[in-house]
Amino acid sequence: MVDYKLLAALAAVVEHAGFERAAAALGLSQSAVSQRIKLLEARLGTAVLVRSAPPQATAAGQRLLNHVQQVRLLERDLQTDLPQMADAAGRTRLRVALNADSLATWWAAAVSAWCERERVLLDLQVEDQDVGLRRMRSGEVAACLCAAEQPVAGARSLLLGQMPYLAVASPAFVQRHFPQGVMAADVARIPAVVFGPDDRLQHRFVQQLGVTGEFDYHLCPSSEGFVRMLEAGVGWGMVPALQVTDELQSGRLLQLLPGQALQVPLYWHYWRSGGQLLAGLTDELVRVVPGLLAPA
Amino acid sequence: MVDYKLLAALAAVVEHAGFERAAAALGLSQSAVSQRIKLLEARLGTAVLVRSAPPQATAAGQRLLNHVQQVRLLERDLQTDLPQMADAAGRTRLRVALNADSLATWWAAAVSAWCERERVLLDLQVEDQDVGLRRMRSGEVAACLCAAEQPVAGARSLLLGQMPYLAVASPAFVQRHFPQGVMAADVARIPAVVFGPDDRLQHRFVQQLGVTGEFDYHLCPSSEGFVRMLEAGVGWGMVPALQVTDELQSGRLLQLLPGQALQVPLYWHYWRSGGQLLAGLTDELVRVVPGLLAPA
DSSP, rough: OHHHHHHHHHHHHHHHSSSSHHHHTTTHHHHHHHHHHHHHHHHHHHEEEEEEESSEEHHHHHHHHHHHHHHHHHHHHHHHHHHGGOOOOOOOOEEEEEOOOHHHHHHHHHHHHHHHHHEEEEEEEEHHHHHHHHHHHHHHHHHHEOOOOOOOOOEEEEEEEEEEEEEEEEEHHHHOOOTTTOOHHHHTTTTTEEEETOHHHHHHHHHHTTOOOOOEEEEEOHHHHHHHHHHHSSSSSEEGGGGGHHHHHTSSSEESSTTOOEEEEEEEEEETTTTHHHHHHHHHHHHHHHHHHHHO | OHHHHHHHHEEEEEETTHHHHHHHTTOOOOOHHHHHHHHHHHHHHHSSSEESSSSSEEEHHHHHHHHHHHHHHHHHHHHHOOOGGGSSSSEEEEEEEEEHHHTTTHHHHHHHHHHHTTTTTEEEEEEEEHHHHHHHTTSSOOOOEESOOOOOOTTEEEEEEEEEEEEEEHHHHHHHOOOOOOOOOOOHSSSSESSSOOOOHHHHHHTTTTTSSSSOOOEOOOOOHHHHHHHSSBBBBBEEGGGGHHHHTTTTESSSSOEEEEEEEEEEEETOHHHHHHHHHHHHHHHHHHHHHHHO
């Protein structure tokens, strides 16, 4: 069989983003961790890590991490049947990639009871859909929540629901830029806030208004920072309706063009061979998420 | 002089995270952008981009981006003196790396008036301090806000203030894990929430309580998701006092061990040759940030 001591060293260096912390987590010296990685590379005849800061898995290393993740999930099932096989800590770590807006809104409420019941520690990774699915393909994460439907090889995807997004801005911003009332044709002439280069929601909204061409925008890759930027009157932007319930009710934010929302689908991608634990999380999400996404 | 058409193509590909969007932003065909990059590489005799998704600057490419950023800031000063030199859009883009918690709390309120006055579009990058300072050194960002004091070569650093962090958890979590009241020695025995591998705040807090050894933790790299995880009772964690004023007041979160806070310094790093615009932003931050960080 494979020497899992070597694979565990590789996984620890990637998960803890460094040799020193990996060594602390494994209760080994740093040189012992280095030796295990070198031995693994000697056996494979190829590098498994790029020694950057933080260290990154090569293609071969990613294939090994994929294997480690799957073995860990299967071990989890084994330990349910044979509790004496459980290691001391007793908590499983599950790595999931998800979009920032789900994490900023409904995610914690959906999974907290399940985490407590199953004694799972989550290792969450905020990624846009392309990167999230790529990390799933390479075995760095066990599941991925995103807007894309197409599953990667060996995985399934499930539609959990739709997240409505609204175009909002602060009252002062609306007053300054739309003293005569909000006109669709003017929305593209004032600065927006955009989450990142892959966030096309503002572009889609402007297109939906029938306006063509480029517009000015700030880039702000943080869900909460995004809402703060809108409140401070830096620009307008598309936010999940769930995230600004209070702000809209208190009047700290106003909806531009009420009735014009964008629906973003949420797909849950998970490995078919992910064991009972991942299947249980999938069942829990299918059960609770529709209620959390529905309008209050 | 340098052919800035080529450098602008390089900057656009990196800033828009792709050739197709860079082409759209520059109003060029994608093959024209490719040709400019190839011409630049032929002149230099070395690659400036790794053709990954998204494309990444090589060391040579980063040095060129650093130069482009500085030239743009100097052009901004020129346009203030000679407005006829301003390009059509009239807005300057300023790229800043900052910590997630500042962006989730006081950042937008500090810069919104300045952005409007100076007609600046912000391109914010959420990075922990080591990555932020490395991106500053490589010229990818014009300034960096982080907890580290030591400036990179060619830059200055300024202490803007201290951000107090509190250890908090939900009432249900406290009830479940500390039915007899919160004991310092027990804090390390229950799951925490940690922002990422570089977040040592929870570890420092546990050490400050005189407890040694490892503890279990979830990883959640999102400021707002972090607070949602704590509210849902997934674990305890350290959050900026500024971010949970409402939650503490309404009782949705409780402070573990009141009186035990951690102070995190905030340093503003900026290029010495960053021109009037960056100097103006620095003055604005020095003026307004102390008031925003002070307890309400």
